[in-house]
Amino acid sequence: MMRADNLQKTFNPGTPVENHVLRGMSLTIETGQFVTVIGSNGAGKSTLLNAISGDIQPDSGRLFIDQQDVTRMGAWQRAKLVARVFQDPMAGTCEGLSIEENLALAWQRGEKRGLGLAVKKAQRELFRDKLATLKLGLENRLSDRMGLLSGGQRQAISLLMASLRPSRILLLDEHTAALDPKTAAFVLELTDQIVRDNKLTALMVTHSMRQALDHGDRTVMLHQGQVVLDVSGETRRQMQVADLLSMFEKTRGEVIDDDALLLG
Numbered sequence: 001m002m003r004a005d006n007l008q009k010t011f012n013p014g015t016p017v018e019n020h021v022l023r024g025m026s027l028t029i030e031t032g033q034f035v036t037v038i039g040s041n042g043a044g045k046s047t048l049l050n051a052i053s054g055d056i057q058p059d060s061g062r063l064f065i066d067q068q069d070v071t072r073m074g075a076w077q078r079a080k081l082v083a084r085v086f087q088d089p090m091a092g093t094c095e096g097l098s099i100e101e102n103l104a105l106a107w108q109r110g111e112k113r114g115l116g117l118a119v120k121k122a123q124r125e126l127f128r129d130k131l132a133t134l135k136l137g138l139e140n141r142l143s144d145r146m147g148l149l150s151g152g153q154r155q156a157i158s159l160l161m162a163s164l165r166p167s168r169i170l171l172l173d174e175h176t177a178a179l180d181p182k183t184a185a186f187v188l189e190l191t192d193q194i195v196r197d198n199k200l201t202a203l204m205v206t207h208s209m210r211q212a213l214d215h216g217d218r219t220v221m222l223h224q225g226q227v228v229l230d231v232s233g234e235t236r237r238q239m240q241v242a243d244l245l246s247m248f249e250k251t252r253g254e255v256i257d258d259d260a261l262l263l264g
């Protein structure tokens, strides 16, 4: 369970570029729930994810993971609880290290000690098995440098790394946005599979209304730092992209003419 309770965050307070980004953001995600998040640029989606991961500190409000109040815990203290995949395929992996070294680092997420890259035989077998599930032939390329891989292959490995050890919540921030449509579809399918197989609690940000409705079991829309729409169950099942789009337009109080992407 993750609970954000009335989060407030202002960047650069008291300056001409003051920006009140989170304005009473509240959201509870039950264990095992997979929530998709939509909202226009600057709505506060990544800021919410940064607050959950501990990369930024809210000015006020509280954040709980399970029963634990993590509001003032640093990102490294939460590393065992929170797993994350970023939009940029380069961001989640280390391009100078081999595939197996990257996996070894992911294996140590949140550990205080043992930051070695030496991979033991049993571990190598495990990594090989995990890589084989991606069906990309990467199980035969354990010692290849990550930098040699395509964006899609890197995102697939980032997902694997994020799910290698248990976490209480998986954060996906537009993790398919930099991929071509076919690769994006593959990585999304993989996401569904990994979330399902590991019974993960997940939050996925997307600009595609189609993806928002087709994946996960609940969709929330953020606008100006608040949740303005929250749909699940039968209402969501009945919902078409056009319905979501018109709600999105209503919230913005303007007609969308710029983001073709939003149509998914």
Ligand SMILES: Nc1ncnc2c1ncn2[C@@H]1O[C@H](COP(=O)(O)OP(=O)(O)OP(=O)(O)O)[C@@H](O)[C@H]1O
Pocket: 011, 012, 019, 021, 039, 040, 041, 042, 043, 044, 045, 046, 047, 048
């Ligand atoms: N660390 C920071 N310092 C200053 N301003 C920030 C910081 N992080 C985010 N912002 C600003 O906060 C606002 C909300 O940003 P955020 O990244 O949360 O939006 P978003 O909903 O993820 O948008 P997008 O769809 O473009 O990714 C933006 O105006 C952004 O410039």
Ligand SMILES: [Mg+2]
Pocket: 045, 046, 047, 173
């Ligand atoms: Mg963002």
